[in-house]
Amino acid sequence: MRVSLLSKTFLPSTGDVESSSTMLARMWLQAGHEVVVVTAVPGPETDEGARVVRQWSPASLAGAARWAHVSVSNGYSRGAVIAAQLMGKRIAILHQG
Numbered sequence: 001m002r003v004s005l006l007s008k009t010f011l012p013s014t015g016d017v018e019s020s021s022t023m024l025a026r027m028w029l030q031a032g033h034e035v036v037v038v039t040a041v042p043g044p045e046t047d048e049g050a051r052v053v054r055q056w057s058p059a060s061l062a063g064a065a066r067w068a069h070v071s072v073s074n075g076y077s078r079g080a081v082i083a084a085q086l087m088g089k090r091i092a093i094l095h096q097g
Contacts, residue, residue, distance in 0.1 A: 002034045004068035006080040006091075008056055010039035011047060016096055021074045024094075025050045038064045038080075058083060065089050 005028075007021040018041075025035045029049045037047065040056035053060050061083035065071045071091045073080040084091035 001070065002068045003028050003036075004064035004071045005035060005037045005074060006061060006064065006071060006077060007037060007074040008040050008077060010037055010041050010043075010052065012043045013041050017075055020094070020096060022047065024072070024074065036064050036067065062087055065091070
């Protein structure tokens, strides 16, 4: 399955959302899924096999949603929700707090 993880924060930043996003991406990869992460945080373009798009824009969010079978927003993002809806895809929203 192709999974897009839409998380405004990600490695190399540190914190709760960054840690949970990293854990999710790596678990999905270990389960044999393809993963693309879209984030606003600069850094490397891959993370242990996941492709990381480091541009938080309508175009990158829509591209990831279009590619994926399922999109997951780690933290609520109107941009991520709108991008998934415009691509006709469902989106799961995770929230820590």
